[in-house]
Amino acid sequence: MDAPWDPGTYLRHAGERARPFADLLARVHAEEPREVVDLGCGTGEPAAALARRWPGARVTGVDSSPEMLAAAAAHAVPGRVRFVRGDVRDWRPDTPVDVLVSNAVLHWVPGHADLLARWAGALAPGGWLALQVPGNHGAPTHRLLADLCTAPRWAGRLAAAAPPPDPVLTPAGYLDVLTRAGLAADVWETTYLHVLRGPDPVLGWVRGTVLRPVLALLGDDAASFSSEYGAALRAAYPARPDGTTVLPFRRVFAVGSRAEST
Numbered sequence: 001m002d003a004p005w006d007p008g009t010y011l012r013h014a015g016e017r018a019r020p021f022a023d024l025l026a027r028v029h030a031e032e033p034r035e036v037v038d039l040g041c042g043t044g045e046p047a048a049a050l051a052r053r054w055p056g057a058r059v060t061g062v063d064s065s066p067e068m069l070a071a072a073a074a075h076a077v078p079g080r081v082r083f084v085r086g087d088v089r090d091w092r093p094d095t096p097v098d099v100l101v102s103n104a105v106l107h108w109v110p111g112h113a114d115l116l117a118r119w120a121g122a123l124a125p126g127g128w129l130a131l132q133v134p135g136n137h138g139a140p141t142h143r144l145l146a147d148l149c150t151a152p153r154w155a156g157r158l159a160a161a162a163p164p165p166d167p168v169l170t171p172a173g174y175l176d177v178l179t180r181a182g183l184a185a186d187v188w189e190t191t192y193l194h195v196l197r198g199p200d201p202v203l204g205w206v207r208g209t210v211l212r213p214v215l216a217l218l219g220d221d222a223a224s225f226s227s228e229y230g231a232a233l234r235a236a237y238p239a240r241p242d243g244t245t246v247l248p249f250r251r252v253f254a255v256g257s258r259a260e261s262t
Contacts, residue, residue: 016194020251021046021103024132025053027186027255033057033098035124039088040105044072050101051081057098062086089115096124102131107167113177120181125261129178133168134209135189135250140236141206148229149214161214174254183256194247201245202237203230 033054038047041061051059061083063069072083088102089109100119106112120129136142142163148154149162169177171187178185196205203226207215211229215222239245 016192016249017104018045019192020132020190020253021049023190024101024103024130024253024255025049027253028099028101028128028130029257030054030099030126030128033128035093035095035097036060036099037062037091037093037097037101039091039100039102039119041072041083042068042103044068044075044083046101046103047072047081047083048075050099051077054099058082060084062088062091064088093122097122097127098124099128100130104132104134106131107133107137110167113169113173116174116177117181120178120183120256120258123183123258125258127258129183129256130254131174132251132253135168135252136248137163137165137167139248139250141202141233141247142210144232144236145206145210145214145229148225148232154225157217158214161217163210168252171252171254174252178254178256181256183258186255187253189250189252191248191250194249196245196247197243200230200234202233202247205247206233 034057036050036054036057036059038050038059038061041047041063042065044061047059047061051057058079059081061072061081062085063072063083064085064087066085069083069085075081076083088105100123102119106115109115116129116131123129142165146162146165149158171189175185175187178187194205196202198204203211211226215226218225237245237247
């Protein structure tokens, strides 16, 4: 099943989630794009940032979640910023795109290397393709969740919902995909150290992302599962003496640009 997104839960760490997008956008050097597309636009803040960066562009945000699109509507500007419902796997542009951005989306899409090649083909001459994906699927947040989902008590309902170990490519893999598609590529990775506060802050973080589809399957047992998982997270990410908890979070970035036509 497709679990519904909760914009409020997702945005509890809006500042931390916004920084990778800003770092990604800083490496996109388009000057005066006309058509800008945000695939997997979520609650709309990134699309609004794209519109501020390029005030002469028409920005289209695409997302499959009606809950996220309802939140994104606050950022719509007639004739400038619009949001449409659609699956990024099926998206195809009406006209060539000058800047195409996908921020923290493709780890939900198996086999997305082929999708990236198709997106690269949608770029106008001089166009840019930029993506960012979490690269932390080997971290305790994900390994502990996978272990719990496949434990005897939960496996009957949750084994299929366990996070996969490698849903994204390596940086070298994204470099290969973009260069094979004819783009000049700039690929890197960064590990952010998020300083979180409050009770069970790592559990609160993952509720908005990787834990979301698991909880959707549990109904009345969600609290019991969360308690067990939360205890494991507290051991893996102990609070510091000042009461904060550090969550290391690796992300992979890739930017590709198509040459201007001659």
